[in-house]
Amino acid sequence: MDDLDIPGGLLAERSQGDNSPPMSVTELAGAVKRTVEDRFGRVRVRGEISGWKRHSSGHCYFTLKDDGACVDAVIWRSGAGNLAFRPEDGAEVIATGKMTTYPGRSKYQIVVERMELAGEGALMALLERRRKALAAEGLFDAARKRPLPFLPRLIGVITSPTGAVIRDILHRLNDRCPTNVILWPVPVQGEGAAAKVTAAIRGMRDLPEVPDLIIVARGGGSIEDLWAFNEEEVVRAAAESPIPLISAVGHETDTTLIDHAADRRAPTPTAAAEMAVPVRAELLGYLDELNARTRRCLTKRSSDARERLALTSCRWPSTETLLGPKRQRLDEIGDRLPRGLSARAHKAEATMNLTAARLRPELLTQKLARLTDQLGAAAKMLPLVHPDRPLARGFVRVTAADDGRTLTKAADATAAGRLLLHFGDGEVAATTGDKPAKVERSARRSYVAPQPNLFE
Template sequence: MEELDMPAGLLAEGRQGDNSPPMSVGDLASAVKRTVEDRFGRIRVRGEISGWKRHSSGHCYFTLKDDSACIDAVIWRSAAGTLAFRPEDGAEVIATAKMTTYPARSKYQLVVERMELAGEGALMALLERRKKALAAEGLFDPARKRPLPFMPRVIGVVTSPTGAVIRDILHRLEDRCPTRVILWPVPVQGEGAAAKIAAAIRGLASYEVRPDLIIVARGGGSIEDLWAFNEEEVVRAAAESPIPLISAVGHETDITLIDHAADLRAPTPTAAAELAVPVRAELLALLDELSARKRRCLTRRADLARERFALTTCRWPAADTLFGPKRQRLDEVGERLPRGLGARAHKAEALMNLTSSRLRPELLSQRLARAGDRLGAAAKMLPLVHPDRPLGRGFVRVTAAADGRTLTHAADARAAGRLLLRFGDGELPVSTDDGAPVPAPAKVERSPRRAYVPPHPNLFD
């Protein structure tokens, strides 16, 4: 005891009575790890999940806490895949685990092998929190819900292939309106059920024979049995489905989150089949009734038309009254027509005889001779009125160089710019522009200009 109270020296030295050699840090950490794992090899811990995180490796890390303490926990990937629910922050659970230490950080933690919700109250609290979170995203908004097709040609059913649910749906559809059904078999409870249900809903939307309507169905059960239909991935798949969807999970009193996201909730799977299609017999009866009403309407309309026609025609005058005077007038005109034609012909013949007595050859010859004399006199005047005749007496004819028009006004000559002066013995190009050169015209061989003297035809030679 006296040696223990001795002050520490500069170097560590063995002392009398000290039979325990110093331990390394690693040895101490290993000893603590063995002690903890031996003492707490398998325990059940109740607490609230906080900081839930799933690593890309598949391992999950979180903290279990209560009002007075917290402890880190990990679930390896192999155990995480066996969980019956999707953990999230705030859920109260009971974890079956073993205690171990992490020597690299001088900390202890739980390695969880199994985890369950801590009673139905914890389950309902988790359900309520999830419902509020999804509703806040608008997944349950009534404005998103679509009307169901009146008579779907193909119906996709997501349910267990071996249960009574699919048989009830098929029988009900057969009784009401036979319809093609595509069954996508899935487990409706237990491990991995939620992921397969969500995959089935998305798969039907891209199936080669795309259904017009989807029914997600399951029979009744406890809240634990129906929990797969409360999982977030199932609710999101139902809300995002491009095909109208009916939720028929459980009995009438069972409410799951997929019911809020679906376009329509059916109280039972059998009711879902009734909501999906109309009654074929009722449709046929309705068609017969409509056809009979159409025939009655057409018959009544025809009867009314006949009555109106009879009432109208009975007020018309007789045909002889209407057409008798016209027929009489026609007969009179028919009798007068031959007489009128004969009189017209005799009158025309008398006029022709009167005119023909005046037609003599010598009169025609005299008229032609006079016409020839007038034509010869006009031909003699042509040289005198020719426009180039005055050019020989010192006159000049001014024309536009561009188009050959004869210009009679100074304003027109200034506007034309380039002119052509025609003299008796040739042409001279000029320009009205000050100092502008005038190009020489192309040399054209011209014959000496002579006055035009037309011949004097004698039409009667």
């Protein structure tokens, strides 16, 4: 096939009438970017959020879509913190920003500067989806709710410091039962309100003096005004609070998600103060009633006891009846006592006279002489029975070298190992082993039998 038939040659050549050089990819991408940004410098787009993702850098990426198309969107970190609500998939919004392109991926996207929900219907739909999701996690279960303290000593109030809400709560508490109150001031609507309410709920447990009860309060308003109390972070903080919590957001007809997570919902801030404390006057009246009932019970019990004592005592015998025989017996014993003592003394005297006749000095002398002869005879027998006496006739006495006990059996000598042999003229050490023991001779201690001389 001839090269002239190919529409283009192997090398690029400038054609006749072509007075511009070819553009680079970067130049083309830049031209497209400028065109898009000039043509769509500011746009408002209505669509449904899909694929919402917050990057670790703080930037947010998502897609806006409707039934026929979709467009990528991004919110830079500086704008993400200014959102009045927390975006999530499925929410219908109106995004305001500018169109641009991303040359690195050859795509266009909208840089969102502001984003609102697309009407109250979209807001209610988002609220219902969030309510169902949190309820499915069990955050609204009745079993998680705790009873309120009967008489809290310290109440933590989270609300705006300048509104009428805090004045209404303090006034109602003072009327019912004055107690200590600590205020944590927060904005109750607008940008950043949800984050500050969340920080206040979680910060109450870290105070030097932890409150016994928390009241989160705000006056009435539209659903948009109350939206901070529908944010997920606020609801989770209320459900996780270790301190019992009363939600008093809006008027009686207003309902927010924090109402479902709180331990108790109050229709108004004033009603929250009424739930928090009892009426002091009623408590005092109740104490007076208890005091009166106690006195009546004590009086009746004392009266009944006196009546029972009177009925019982009339059946008791008189003192003379109980003690008369004992007194008479005591008088009889008192009369017999001198005679008994005199008779006992005479008997002891007679016994002593009989014994004294046997205690003559010569009887004691004879008895002492007889005992002395018996003791002398025993002393003469001592040399004859001494264990070392037979040694002079060639006998040997064997003792254990360790404890000195006398050994009379071969098994005991073998077990002792080291022996001491006692001869008539000395001692010899020995062992029961195979090797001969080193012989050590010591001078024989002569035995001299004691010769006591009694009564010298």
